[in-house]
Amino acid sequence: MPLVIELLTGGVAALQDYILAHTLTCLVPAFFIAGAVYxxxxxxxxxxxxxxxxxxxxxxxxxxxxxxxxxVCSCTVLPLFAxxxxxxxxxxxxxxxxxxxxxxxxxxxxxxASLIGIDFAxxxxxxxxxxxxxxxxxxxxxxxxxxxxxxTDDPPAQAFTMNEETKVSNWLWVFFALLVxxxxxxxxxxxxxxxxxxxxxxxxxxxxxxxxxxxSRDEVKSWMKETWFFVRSILxxxxxxxxxxxxxxxxIPADFVGKYFGSSTVxxxxxxxxFGVVMYFPTLVEVPMARMFLxxxxxxxxxxxxxxxxxxxxxxxxLVVRRxxxxxxLFWYVGLIIVCCTAAGLIYGFITxx
Numbered sequence: 001m002p003l004v005i006e007l008l009t010g011g012v013a014a015l016q017d018y019i020l021a022h023t024l025t026c027l028v029p030a031f032f033i034a035g036a037v038y039x040x041x042x043x044x045x046x047x048x049x050x051x052x053x054x055x056x057x058x059x060x061x062x063x064x065x066x067x068x069x070x071x072v073c074s075c076t077v078l079p080l081f082a083x084x085x086x087x088x089x090x091x092x093x094x095x096x097x098x099x100x101x102x103x104x105x106x107x108x109x110x111x112x113a114s115l116i117g118i119d120f121a122x123x124x125x126x127x128x129x130x131x132x133x134x135x136x137x138x139x140x141x142x143x144x145x146x147x148x149x150x151x152t153d154d155p156p157a158q159a160f161t162m163n164e165e166t167k168v169s170n171w172l173w174v175f176f177a178l179l180v181x182x183x184x185x186x187x188x189x190x191x192x193x194x195x196x197x198x199x200x201x202x203x204x205x206x207x208x209x210x211x212x213x214x215x216s217r218d219e220v221k222s223w224m225k226e227t228w229f230f231v232r233s234i235l236x237x238x239x240x241x242x243x244x245x246x247x248x249x250x251x252i253p254a255d256f257v258g259k260y261f262g263s264s265t266v267x268x269x270x271x272x273x274x275f276g277v278v279m280y281f282p283t284l285v286e287v288p289m290a291r292m293f294l295x296x297x298x299x300x301x302x303x304x305x306x307x308x309x310x311x312x313x314x315x316x317x318x319l320v321v322r323r324x325x326x327x328x329x330l331f332w333y334v335g336l337i338i339v340c341c342t343a344a345g346l347i348y349g350f351i352t353x354x
Contacts, residue, residue, distance in 0.1 A: 011247040035223055037106060056092075063096040064129055067097050067100025095140075096135070104128040108124075115288065116290060120304065127308060131337075134340065139333060143329055175215070182204065257293055261293070263349070264345060264346055273305050276310030286307060286310040287307075289310075290310075303345075305348075309338070
């Protein structure tokens with residue numbers, strides 16, 4: 001009974017700290033940003049440029065951009081991956097999209113910066129995008145497109161044209177800039193509460209004026225609808241994850257993580273990557289788990305390796321991906337993830353130890 005009380009106390013304490021420190025100033029603006037990106041950016045036009053006939057300088061950047069616009073876990077991304085693959089996307093861009101969406105979506109990067117640090121967030125987005133491109137291009141080079149899927153009759157993408165359909169207005173960029181400014185200003189710990197409140201009030205008034213000038217009523221409704229979707233689908237799982245992480249902190253011996261995972265050895269880094277590859281956590285839950293490991297003494301290189309691998313793939317997603325690309329291609333895909341994440345963790349650990 002005392003253990004149960006201790007577990008519950010640890011979970012509640014972690015939840016209380018998380019809600020007070022991160023939810024209002026970081027996560028709420030992040031949900032609005034993610035909802036705006038999903039509602040207002042023309043995703044169907046982005047996915048059009050992922051076909052096997054599209055030039056690499058178009059298809060691969062588009063696969064990364066499409067992934068950045070989605071906040072999904074390694075399993076939720078699978079229907080999207082299957083859809084773009086079935087519609088004719090090349091194996092390389094499709095794999096790059098499959099990797100990017102759960103690894104580098106906007107919510108994940110913002111949350112990582114808030115909970116762990118801007119250095120980890122920057123390392124995560126730079127390395128994840130690099131790995132998505134490396135793994136996607138490697139898969140395309142290893143396996144012939146003709147053996148994987150039929151090519152659709154869609155004409156190859158040539159180049160982007162600034163017409164009325166695809167042009168994003170300058171006011172819309174101002175709108176997104178204000179959303180990001182609200183997030184950064186609200187999450188800053190370097191300004192007083194009074195100055196923060198005044199700044200937020202000014203930014204919110206400016207945002208309302210821009211919204212009235214830029215967005216139609218239907219676009220605003222779509223924005224609110226997508227924002228609410230992210231809130232109701234992610235926030236409950238996120239709170240559960242924080243609560244579980246708080247309980248685990250109670251039961252994991254204080255010296256265990258620091259003793260076996262405190263330095264960026266090959267064995268420790270590889271073990272962290274394999275744990276991330278096999279385990280499944282809903283989107284963003286890997287971040288409080290990583291914060292817990294960091295507090296328990298995990299080395300920064302080992303932690304980064306885990307954080308790079310965990311959201312990208314899991315045992316359930318491995319079983320599903322096999323149906324779409326086959327056992328041999330799956331072996332290479334998983335192997336490339338393990339090698340890239342382990343190498344990144346070792347290099348990052350070496351750099352931070354200097």
